[in-house]
Amino acid sequence: MKAQTIRFVIAVVAAxxxxxxxxxxxxxxxxxxxxxxxxxxEASTVPSATACSPLQNGVALxxxxxxxxxxxxxxxxxxxxxxxxxxxxxxxxxxADLYVAVNAVPTLRAYDCRSARTGNDExxxxxxxxxxxxxxxxxxxxxxxxxxxLTAKYSGASACVPLQNGVETKLAAAKADRLCYTADVPAGxxxxxxxxxGGExxADLYLRSGAVPTLRxxxxxxxxxxxIESCTITSPAAGTWYVxxxxxxxxxxxxxxxxxxxxxxxxxxxxDQVGSINTMLPEPVxxxxxxxxxxxxSGQTVGFQVVAGGGSVTASSxxxxxxxxxxxxxxxxxxxxxxxxxxxxxxxxxxxxxxLTISAQVMSAVGGSLVVNSLEDIVAPPPxxxxxxxxxxxxxxxxxxxFAPGLDGGTIQLGLVxxxxxxxPGEVYSGMTYAGYQDRDYGRSALYAHRNVVxxxxxxxxxxxxxxxxxxxxxxxxxxxxxxLTMTNxxxxxxxxxxxxxxxxxxxYTLARGGGxxxxxxxxxxxxxxxxxxxxxxxxxxxxxxxxxxxxxxxGLKLLDVIVSGNAAMGYGAAGGGIYSVGGARLGPPSSFIGxxxxxxxxxxxxxxxxxxxxxxxxxxxxxxxxxxxxLATMYVSNCTVARNLVEDxxxxxxxxxxxxxxxxxxxxxxxxxxxxxxxxxxEVNGPSPDVPFGGKPNVGGGGxxxxxxxxxxxxxxYLQNSIVVGNKLxxxxxxxxxxxxxxxxxxxxxxxxxxxxxxxxxxVPAWMDLNRRRWPKLGxxxxxxxxxxxxxxxxxxxxxxxxxxxxxxEHAVLWYPPSTxxxxxxxxxxxxxxxxxxxxxxxxxxxxxxxxxxxxxxxKQYGSILGSDFGSALIPPTGTTWYxxxxxxxxxxxxxxxIQFWRALDVELAGRLGQVGLGDGFWGTFRSxxxxxxxxxxxxxxxxxxxxxxxxxGKARPSGALVDIGxxxx
Numbered sequence: 010m011k012a013q014t015i016r017f018v019i020a021v022v023a024a025x026x027x028x029x030x031x032x033x034x035x036x037x038x039x040x041x042x043x044x045x046x047x048x049x050x051e052a053s054t055v056p057s058a059t060a061c062s063p064l065q066n067g068v069a070l071x072x073x074x075x076x077x078x079x080x081x082x083x084x085x086x087x088x089x090x091x092x093x094x095x096x097x098x099x100x101x102x103x104x105a106d107l108y109v110a111v112n113a114v115p116t117l118r119a120y121d122c123r124s125a126r127t128g129n130d131e132x133x134x135x136x137x138x139x140x141x142x143x144x145x146x147x148x149x150x151x152x153x154x155x156x157x158x159l160t161a162k163y164s165g166a167s168a169c170v171p172l173q174n175g176v177e178t179k180l181a182a183a184k185a186d187r188l189c190y191t192a193d194v195p196a197g198x199x200x201x202x203x204x205x206x207g208g209e210x211x212a213d214l215y216l217r218s219g220a221v222p223t224l225r226x227x228x229x230x231x232x233x234x235x236x237i238e239s240c241t242i243t244s245p246a247a248g249t250w251y252v253x254x255x256x257x258x259x260x261x262x263x264x265x266x267x268x269x270x271x272x273x274x275x276x277x278x279x280x281d282q283v284g285s286i287n288t289m290l291p292e293p294v295x296x297x298x299x300x301x302x303x304x305x306x307s308g309q310t311v312g313f314q315v316v317a318g319g320g321s322v323t324a325s326s327x328x329x330x331x332x333x334x335x336x337x338x339x340x341x342x343x344x345x346x347x348x349x350x351x352x353x354x355x356x357x358x359x360x361x362x363x364x365l366t367i368s369a370q371v372m373s374a375v376g377g378s379l380v381v382n383s384l385e386d387i388v389a390p391p392p393x394x395x396x397x398x399x400x401x402x403x404x405x406x407x408x409x410x411x412f413a414p415g416l417d418g419g420t421i422q423l424g425l426v427x428x429x430x431x432x433x434p435g436e437v438y439s440g441m442t443y444a445g446y447q448d449r450d451y452g453r454s455a456l457y458a459h460r461n462v463v464x465x466x467x468x469x470x471x472x473x474x475x476x477x478x479x480x481x482x483x484x485x486x487x488x489x490x491x492x493x494l495t496m497t498n499x500x501x502x503x504x505x506x507x508x509x510x511x512x513x514x515x516x517x518y519t520l521a522r523g524g525g526x527x528x529x530x531x532x533x534x535x536x537x538x539x540x541x542x543x544x545x546x547x548x549x550x551x552x553x554x555x556x557x558x559x560x561x562x563x564x565g566l567k568l569l570d571v572i573v574s575g576n577a578a579m580g581y582g583a584a585g586g587g588i589y590s591v592g593g594a595r596l597g598p599p600s601s602f603i604g605x606x607x608x609x610x611x612x613x614x615x616x617x618x619x620x621x622x623x624x625x626x627x628x629x630x631x632x633x634x635x636x637x638x639x640x641l642a643t644m645y646v647s648n649c650t651v652a653r654n655l656v657e658d659x660x661x662x663x664x665x666x667x668x669x670x671x672x673x674x675x676x677x678x679x680x681x682x683x684x685x686x687x688x689x690x691x692x693e694v695n696g697p698s699p700d701v702p703f704g705g706k707p708n709v710g711g712g713g714x715x716x717x718x719x720x721x722x723x724x725x726x727x728y729l730q731n732s733i734v735v736g737n738k739l740x741x742x743x744x745x746x747x748x749x750x751x752x753x754x755x756x757x758x759x760x761x762x763x764x765x766x767x768x769x770x771x772x773x774v775p776a777w778m779d780l781n782r783r784r785w786p787k788l789g790x791x792x793x794x795x796x797x798x799x800x801x802x803x804x805x806x807x808x809x810x811x812x813x814x815x816x817x818x819x820e821h822a823v824l825w826y827p828p829s830t831x832x833x834x835x836x837x838x839x840x841x842x843x844x845x846x847x848x849x850x851x852x853x854x855x856x857x858x859x860x861x862x863x864x865x866x867x868x869x870k871q872y873g874s875i876l877g878s879d880f881g882s883a884l885i886p887p888t889g890t891t892w893y894x895x896x897x898x899x900x901x902x903x904x905x906x907x908x909i910q911f912w913r914a915l916d917v918e919l920a921g922r923l924g925q926v927g928l929g930d931g932f933w934g935t936f937r938s939x940x941x942x943x944x945x946x947x948x949x950x951x952x953x954x955x956x957x958x959x960x961x962x963x964g965k966a967r968p969s970g971a972l973v974d975i976g977x978x979x980x
Contacts, residue, residue: 056082058114061145067162073148074155075105081148082114083159089140091165092221096146097185098124098131103154107131108147111139115147125149129157132185136223138163164189166221169251175268180254181261182212188254189221192267196247200304201269203229203252205238210260214238215253218246222253225851225938225947232778232849233752236263243304243952245269257776272300272356274311274365277334278569282369284341284467291467291497292535294322294367295336296352298329304954305333311354313337316366318348329354331839331956341369379404382413384421397421397464397475398456406460406492411468418471422478423487428457430511431489433529434564435520451527452509452519453485461492461530464499472498472536477505486523487542493530494563496537501525501560504542508554508580518554521546522589523562524576531565531607538572539587540811540822546580548662556580557632558589559619566590566609566644573630574615574811574822579622581662584676585632586619586654586815592635592642592680609633610645613962616674617652618813618822622659624668627715628676629654629692629815635680641725643681648962650825650977651675651689651713655815658696669708670696671747672715673737679717681726685757686958688826688977689713689734689745690800693816698740706769713737716749718769724749729785730757731836731957733828733976736796737763753782757955758843759789759836759975761799765925772912775860776894778949780848783929787843789835789975792925799976800826825962828974836973840956846934847951852944858891861911863942871935875922884914888943 061082064070075081087094098107106125108115115121122133138144146161148154169189172178182188194201203216213232215222222228229240232255242250252267279294294313298306309329313322319342327335341348348369356363383394390396400410435449455477466473477487484505488494508521524542526532539560546556559576566588573587593607616630630651633644651674658670673692675682694712706718713734716724727748737745745763748754750771765785773780786792796802807821817823850860865881873880886907893904900909919927938948957967961979969979 056080056114056147058084058145061114064146064159064161067160069158069160071158072155073101073105073157073159075148075150075153077150077153079150083146083161085144085146085161085163087138087140087142087144087163090167091138091140091163092136092189093187093223094135094138094144094161094163095185095187096122096133096144096159096161097183098129098148098157098159099184100158101129101154101156103129103150103157104152105129105131105154105157106149106151107133108149109133109135110145111135111142114145117149125151129154130184134185134187134224136225162186166251169221172252172265172267175266177264177266180212180263180265181208182254182256182259184256184259186256190252190265190267192250192252192269194245194247194250194269198245198247198269200241200243200300201245201250201267202239202241203265203267205236205254205263205265207264208236208260208262210236210263211257212236212238212260212263213255213257214240215255216240216242217251217253219248219251221251224255225945227949229951230778230847230949232257232776234777236260243954272298272306272354272363274298274352274354274363276365276367279336279339280367284369286341287343288468289338289340290369293336293338294350294352295334296365297333298335298354298363299333305329305331305956306357307331307333309354309357311335311352314351314353315339315342316349316351318342318344318369320348320350322350330959332959334959339369379408380411380413381416384416384419386421386423386425388425398425398427401456401458401462404462407463409463409465411465412473414469416473417469420474420476422476423455424478426453426455426479426483426485428454428489430519431457431486431527432459433489433491433522433527435522450511450513450516450519451489451522452506454487454489454527455479455485455504456488457490459491461494462490463495464497465495466498467536469498472500474500474502477503479505486527486544487525489523489527491529493533494526494528495533497535498537500538500540502538502541505545506543507545508547508556518547520554521556521580523558524560524578526561526563527558528561528563530563531567532561532563533567534569534571536570538574538811540572540575542576544578544583546583548581548659550581550666556583556623558585559621560587562589564591565593565607566611568611568614571611571614572808572811572824574618574808575814577620577622577814579659581623581659582625583621583623584627584678586621586629586656587616588631589628590631590633590635590644592633592644608643608645609635610647611649612645612647613964614649615652615824615962617650617654617824618811618815618817620655620657620814622657624659624662624664626656626658626670626696627678628672629656629674629694631675632672632678633675633680633682634678635682641680643683645683645685646675646687647683647685648958648960648977649687650823650962651687652691652823652826653813653815653817654692656694656696664697667703667708668696670694671709672711673713675714676711677714677716677724677727677749677751679724681724681728683728683730684714684732684734685728685730686961686977687732688800689732690736690796690826691816692737694739696740709739710749710766710769711744711747712739713745715747716751718749724751726753726755727751728755728757729760730955731759731973731975733761733799733832735761735763735794735799751782753779753784755784755845756787756790757953758787758841760791761794761831761975762790762792763794763796765792767925767927768916771900772909773892774899775850775853775892778847778849778947780850781846781928781930781933783926784845785926785929786924787930788841791831794831797829798831799829800832801829802826825978826976827978828976828980832975833980834968834970834972835975836957836968838957838968838971838973840954842952842954844930844950844952846930847949848933848936848946850941850944850946853892854894855891856889857943859888859942860944861886861890862888863944864915867935868932871932872923876919881915881918884911884918886911
């Protein structure tokens with residue numbers, strides 16, 4: 010539409026609104042008699058073009074001032090071939106509204122762009138401005154203003170700065186500014202990925218082939234609330250790609266990278282293992298060949314060569330599988346010297362040689378000072394005897410503690426308290442306000458170390474067990490480590506951590522954290538069992554004294570082939586019956602938190618038969634905070650079984666005040682969660698529900714998986730792929746997944762789920778291109794699945810020794826279930842492609858917004874046969890019911906109350922008639938980009954390719970037949 014036509018349309022709409030509008034849109038009517046009315050202004054004080062002062066491109070006019078009702082005018086000449094023109098006002102005092110028009114002085118009734126917020130934070134952007142035109146700028150002094158700065162800036166493709174492939178560029182920009190860059194992509198590239206990260210503020214990312222993108226025209230857009238954005242184009246067209254960063258708010262220190270035409274070798278597993286000379290390491294060395302966007306490169310040759318230590322490998326070359334991986338077994342050489350293995354491959358994208366060096370350690374010889382040769386628990390054993398306690402005291406940070414062969418299958422009965430006051434970092438609250446992480450007193454531990462600890466029983470076929478023998482009477486956790494803990498083939502059992510009075514006013518009670526293990530660092534556990542441990546907190550309400558981690562409490566987690574079962578957390582507020590994962594929180598005050606924390610991972614693990622008993626109870630199996638406040642990270646759960654965990658009410662406490670029970674299997678307190686090829690089944694949440702939910706939100710949720718509700722933490726994304734989530738219960742009724750108020754729930758295909766409750770997922774925010782938050786169902790997904798149709802319950806494999814304290818208390822804990830009929834032979838043995846729909850619209854925050862009406866009309870048009878031709882008549886709100894942009898705090902802005910109420914009421918009205926998802930890809934994909942009512946909607950489709958994981962929870966290769974099974978186990 011031409012500029013003059015736009016002005017005419019706006020003039021007609023404004024004239025219509027003026028009949029009943031005595032103030033600016035979004036403000037209350039003005040009470041001051043010193044401000045001229047709009048009508049008087051139109052009649053008497055519209056400036057002439059000759060009175061407009063010239064503006065220079067990108068040069069600010071500072072310290073502008075004007076009395077109430079004045080209309081100072083400015084003009085800038087815009088040459089041909091410009092991509093955008095941005096005019097912005099900032100600083101000073103008072104209230105200056107901004108009006109812009111082409112080749113004519115704007116008025117309050119006719120303009121091409123208007124920004125009329127309270128204050129002087131105003132901006133107008135014109136995409137593809139008219140060539141060789143004069144753009145006039147008028148400031149309307151709705152209230153007298155002074156000290157205001159005005160800037161007009163245009164830019165075209167010729168000004169876009171080239172990016173070097175894979176090289177970071179650090180950037181900063183003022184609010185409303187736009188930065189432009191180019192990336193040259195040769196023919197035949199697998200992918201192009203453009204990312205921003207780090208820094209402060211909010212930079213939205215736009216990507217387009219062959220032309221500068223705009224806010225409405227692009228090939229990819231990433232517009233979150235932070236500086237972390239990403240766009241990936243698979244098989245990009247050859248030529249110039251243009252990158253635009255739009256400063257939604259001012260930003261600085263942001264790193265921008267564009268990568269294509271490169272591959273890389275990465276270590277998947279098997280690095281830094283410890284073994285004996287002339288002995289094969291316990292785990293294979295697995296590497297992956299991929300491009301810089303993480304797309305696997307299959308069918309390529311990877312060479313393996315021992316370059317130090319004189320050892321050998323099972324194959325000198327291996328062809329990469331469909332997931333890009335190649336693996337060998339490595340036998341160490343004959344000496345205790347450095348052992349290194351080099352993997353190499355030819356980059357199929359560039360022809361360059363890629364290399365990766367993997368190291369291994371040779372453990373101390375039997376009889377050395379770090380080889381435990383006694384099961385006794387003695388601080389100072391006689392000469393020639395080494396106990397675990399004496400070895401831990403003697404080991405330097407990172408030294409490896411191993412065990413003599415004669416201790417195979419033995420149990421070290423720990424009866425001594427090594428630390429009455431174990432010091433590890435923990436969060437601190439000032440009243441109810443979070444104040445960062447500081448060193449805290451965690452109470453008694455049988456074993457304690459303030460350094461990196463390595464305990465390796467990999468050479469013992471039956472492993473070693475560390476058991477606390479003092480019971481609840483003389484309680485202590487088994488092991489606390491202020492540093493990183495690496496542990497292989499060890500069982501931790503019977504630990505009992507309890508909160509105790511300290512007599513210290515700074516910290517009146519010790520922290521009940523980690524009944525078996527408490528680690529402030531990364532706990533890297535392989536082939537371990539954490540069973541029968543307990544953590545018990547106090548029974549009084551206190552934000553500072555939460556009870557966390559019946560089995561494990563850790564800042565970072567990397568678990569492989571680990572069983573966490575039969576553990577319990579109890580108290581007034583308790584979380585993580587099996588595992589409490591902080592997820593990489595950094596030390597220091599909140600202002601020191603920058604970027605995301607450490608990702609955590611669980612692979613081929615069982616989390617079963619654990620329990621949380623409390624009045625604020627979360628995460629019967631796993632609680633993942635995923636980074637802590639302001640520090641987002643991701644938990645990866647792959648090839649795992651999470652089963653028969655329990656969240657329940659602490660009936661010993663009176664039912665007063667608020668009380669919450671959520672996440673029988675897994676609870677998300679922040680960050681993101683990937684669940685891949687896993688089984689989440691028969692977990693339960695049991696707790697009283699109040700007649701009126703607290704704050705209008707349910708206090709119970711998620712028999713299987715639940716996420717937080719509200720703004721206490723930021724819960725980002727959920728990715729569900731090739732998994733079974735069935736048979737989980739909430740107060741006896743089916744409820745498998747409760748996404749809470751997350752940003753995005755995204756299926757990656759081929760999942761079996763019983764019931765998903767999307768009732769509290771965040772409502773759309775049009776500024777973030779996320780009208781659609783529910784990417785379900787996708788290819789191969791099925792819902793309303795019965796437990797017996799997905800899992801073979803009679804074939805459940807149970808532990809020989811671990812006893813459950815979960816939903817099947819007293820029975821041997823379940824380790825995994827074979828798949829049943831609905832899960833067998835479903836996933837292709839190869840890659841498959843899914844397409845996701847993103848949507849946003851412009852025109853929100855104004856009185857003419859009728860987008861919600863258009864949603865109801867579209868539902869009638871597309872689903873009238875299901876919903877009825879008059880569906881939603883009582884829901885259609887008046888024009889002007891819209892979303893108002895208040896970053897971070899928009900959910901609590903009273904102006905957005907009706908917007909939120911509409912989407913909640915719409916879910917209720919749909920009543921499951923469009924499936925459990927309600928409005929997902931299927932609905933939003935019925936729109937096309939273009940005008941919708943008074944607004945303009947933008948619809949974007951993005952495709953991603955996925956494939957199954959190579960093995961199942963037991964290590965069995967997938968597939969076993971022509972197709973792959975869904976869930977943790979391949980039949």
